[in-house]
Amino acid sequence: MKHRVLLTLVYSSGLRVSEAVQLKLQDVDPERGTIHIRQAKGRKDRYTLLSRTAYQLLEQYIRKERPGKWLFPGGTEGRPLTTRSVQHVFEKARQKAEIRKPATVHTLRHSFATHLLEAGTDIRYFKSC
Known part of the structure; x- marks a missing residue:
C-alpha cells in the first residue's frame, strides 16, 4: 500500500521523487488541499496540490501503517525510502x-502537468508546482 500511495501522490501532485520520499505527515494539509514541499529544487519551499482522492488513499495508508517521522519510511530505521527504491517499484509496476x-x-510528474493543461488549467496556476 505504501508504494501505491507514494506513486499516486507523485502523479496527482506533480512531485519529484526526491520530494515524495522526504514528506512528513505535517507537510500534508487536507483542509487546504495542499502539500508543503520543503527545500525543493533550488532549496526553495513550495506548495502543490493534494486531491481529495489522493488524500483518502493517504489517510487509509496512515491509519493502517502508522508511519513515524517519515511518511514513507525506508528499510533503515529512522530513514526515508530511497529514490532508487521508488524507481525500482515504479519499474516493477x-x-x-x-x-x-x-x-x-518523473514521467508521472510530466503527466500531471499535461493532464492539467488538457483540462484547461492556466499554466500560471501550476507553474510553481
Missing part, C-alpha cells in the same frame, strides 16, 4: 501493467 513504452517516475 510498469512491467506488471505491461506498459511497453519507456517511462520513469
